[in-house]
Amino acid sequence: QVQLVESGGGLVQAGGSRGLSCAASGRTFSSCAMGWFRQAPGKEREFVAAISWSGGTTSYADSVKGRFTISRDNAKNTVYLQMNSLKPKDTAVYYCAAKPTRSSWYLGVTKGEYDYWGQGTQVTVSS
Numbered sequence: 001q002v003q004l005v006e007s008g009g010g011l012v013q014a015g016g017s018r019g020l021s022c023a024a025s026g027r028t029f030s031s032c033a034m035g036w037f038r039q040a041p042g043k044e045r046e047f048v049a050a051i052s053w054s055g056g057t058t059s060y061a062d063s064v065k066g067r068f069t070i071s072r073d074n075a076k077n078t079v080y081l082q083m084n085s086l087k088p089k090d091t092a093v094y095y096c097a098a099k100p101t102r103s104s105w106y107l108g109v110t111k112g113e114y115d116y117w118g119q120g121t122q123v124t125v126s127s
Contacts, residue, residue, distance in 0.1 A: 003116075007022075034099075
């Protein structure tokens with residue numbers, strides 16, 4: 001059992017930056033691969049970024065590659081998403097997700113791979 005709580009959402013102007021955090025509890029955080037997903041009203045929840053439990057490997061959706069950075073601090077049981085050069089199309093509810101795994105390199109890029117989800121935090125990018 002893993003509990004996830006996102007924070008850091010809000011309103012930001014296009015071209016600006018915003019950092020999101022996801023605090024985990026209930027299970028050894030370092031044994032979980034982590035991911036960020038986002039969902040706009042009427043649209044499917046889509047993959048944004050993922051990081052292995054070692055923090056050594058990452059993956060990004062093409063739409064955010066070069067603009068977003070995922071990282072984690074296992075000592076703080078927290079995963080982060082730094083968002084730069086934000087665009088109005090980035091507006092969505094952002095969710096973090098956890099996947100317990102024995103693999104130090106595992107990366108999940110589809111929502112079906114993840115077992116635990118946070119409640120989400122709204123990010124709105126104005127033009």
